[in-house]
Amino acid sequence: MKTISDFKASLTSEQAPGGLSPQLQALWYDGKGDWHQAHAQVDHLSDRQSAWVHAYLHRKEGDIWNADYWYKQARQTRPDISLDEEWEQLVAEFI
Structure with missing residues (x-):
């Protein structure tokens, strides 16, 4: 994974891409709507x-x-941005 766009595109897959860090795995599952797995x-x-x-x-x-x-x-401090913005910020941080 090199870009947020690549990461978002992977959300259409049934399984998380191999080689993701635990942080990106969590964000991937969250992006799929599976909070508990995230x-x-x-x-x-x-x-x-x-x-x-x-x-x-x-x-x-x-x-x-x-x-x-x-x-x-x-x-960190709790950000004053939307959850979607924070999700993207986190993905960008860990890619």
């Missing part, structure tokens, strides 16, 4: 990048307290 990709990880994706997922879920905890773990 969450499962990062829930057990403690690195800052995974925490950032984890924060986004809890923000999307509407669990702002939990999201803010994970943003803090990621050393």
